[in-house]
Amino acid sequence: MTDTQIAGAPSAGAVVSKGGRKKKKDREASLWSDAIDDLRRNPVFLIGAFLVLCLLVISAVPQWFTDGSPFDSTACVLQDSLKTPSAEHWFGYDIQGCDVYTRTVWAARNSVIVGIVTTTLVTVIGGALGLLAGWTGGIVDSILSRFTEIFFAIPLLLGGMLIMSALPGNAWTVSLVLAILGWPQIFRIMRSSVLQNKNNDYVVAARALGAGTLRITLRHILPNAIAPVIVVGAISLGVYISAEAALSYLGIGVQPPEISWGLMVSDASVRWLQAPHVLLFPAVALSITVLAFIMVGDAVRDALDPKLR
């Protein structure tokens, strides 16, 4: 994993950018340039990335995709209650006579917020603590590891239910709670990755040249240890989105008048035999979203893991 990097550059910190530039000339590829090359040709990644891109645009500017708004207080007319899909209203209406398409489109935002915010928080918290534990070792490592195990022992959904029942439900609190419960995984991966890397020759070399701890950690250890973190982060993004839906379904995640696919599924599940379309569309949207992120994560893992090549 690190041989090419050492060969290619005296300072491992410059590996990422230099390797990328050099590649075309002499085919001397780095981990990252190889990965990008690999991803570009991977249909799973391309489909997943396209879906993720669509989703990001939809959640950023839902008004481009639908005229209505679920926050328009006069949008729902009870006369339309549970009407089935038609040419004008592709997804039909829910029990309150609200357009299911409008609500499905607008609900994407909360799912994407939870997915991205949670993953970012998890990566930052878990990554930083993992780096610290792995690099310093000794007593700091022991304390941090035991501390992590406490959190690791709490199941994501159960813990989420416990904490959320005491908090106001919105996308931000849900993200926070999921991050609090999700970071130990990243911590462990980061820590083991650092432990793997810190006795490598280039680190020893850097130290011999008089580099400080901070410099070695940030410029040498981190760039080489981050790959598995990114992989796990990308895959678990989908998991966090479905966890949000589960919490909202149980009535303790995102709260009305905010909307979320989990909430929509929960509302529709009472009468899904009577009006299956109300349940179907948000459920499918949720599945596609989770699938898209997992596809991307999977493809990135394959690309970054040379053993699979």
Add this chain to the structure above:
Amino acid sequence: MRGATHAKWAACAVAVALAATACGGGSDGGGGGGGGAGVVSSSWGDPQNPLEPANTNEVQGGKVLDMLFRGLKRYDPKTGAALNMIADKIDTTDSQNFTITLKDGWKFSNDEPVTAQSFVDAWNYGADVRNKQNNSPFFSDIVGYADVHPASGEPKAKTMSGLVVKDPKTFTVALKNKFSTWPETLGYQAFSPLPKAFFTDHAGWLNKPVGNGPYLVDSYTKGTGMKLRTWSGYPGPDKALNSGVDLKVYTDNNTAYTDLISGNLDLVDDVPAQQLKNVKNDLGDRYINQPALIIQTLTFPLYDPQWSKEGMENVRRGISMAINRDEITKQIFRETRTPAKDWTSPALGQKGGFSATLCGDACKYDPAAAKKLIQDAGGLPGGKVTLTSNVDTGSHRDWMDAVCNSINNALGEGPVCTVNPVGTFADFRNQQSSFKLTGPFRSGWQADYPLIQNFLQPLYYTGASSNYGKFSNPDFDKLVDEANQESDAAKAITKFQDAEKILVQQMPSIPLWYQNGSAGYAERLTDVALNQFSVPVYNEIKVS
């Protein structure tokens, strides 16, 4: 079909437990509900409490008591009028002291005659705090109730001094206050007479209750079912028109419904919500759906000055007119609710005080007029209104959202109406009874007896027990007092309606809808009806 198989098995279990019929053949004659010729098989749930009349306040126990007991009066299942049953006459000159004379010839099914003492003993038993009877508050109007049922501490007496037996056919009742329509309450099962065996062999009686109604208990297995057979010696006028009723315990109404459709059961009351979509196809006109003695209202917190100050009655009326009851009962409740037109229930009947015109325009959906009324009166307090209810049961969340949408659509001022969902009923009740809510809240009221008094006095009389909005209006109180002193029942009801008209002006609560009772039955049954308590009138059912 899985349900059907399962239920058939359950029906076998009943048969085995009762050791009455063989079950291998599947169908046991009669061609229908498995009950045999002339016997009605009906869905049942285990009664909550022992089958003591003064202890039963829910439908499942009520079903049995309605077959086993006849009281002084009985509510006509069609008109709701309280007709004399065992009572020959109930006389009073002051609406406070009543002399009750019994008819001749009534007896319990163990041949013990029904006497004045049978009633007095039963009522004293029901009132005594030591017997822990759920319905003891029904006797609280009688003089001496506080002695046998003190709010705290040991009772001072065993009997109420207001009950005096004059001779075997006559007893007198003294009430604490004037209450002209009190005789009309006597159709309630809590006032049933009890035989001596009830007191001498209580446990034995509970295993196989003995009463004075048109049916006898043939056998009773708790958790499985009860077989009732027609009492051939029944002296009353309303003899059973079938040869018996088999009550079968179901834990899931959906199973009972599937059994009805597949011909293993004759009668299901309370058709489950999941089946409502198919019920018209499955049963056609063998589906009964009619208002019960239950009304749902949105009560305003009039203890909060922002809702009670002068002029706010027009805002309250405007909110009422902004609610599209017809559409909500149709779409959200699938017509298991009936849009409210007054503060009582159609189950009372016109003679009992129900009026389809009393609330008038104030309960009719008119978004334009609603908007104008609210704006002219200065708008919603603080520009918004928040509805509160528990949301753990009864699709409360759905209808509150629909009501809010209806209000928001009518006013067109953005999301001014919002919903405050409370997780549990207990929590909601707490907030309600501690007067902490600042917006209209749900209140459901199930009347104890089909009497207009019961829909008005406990809810809107100053300081009344269930007046959670703290509505207080001297004119209303005065009219209720007058109505209670009026010795002529028809005049008393008119007085109560006059009082109700004050509610139209003041709108202390918005009538939303009446809750319906429902039942479905097999083709071989005719003359199936529900009474005011949503209990099937079994003795009138004919089996072909």
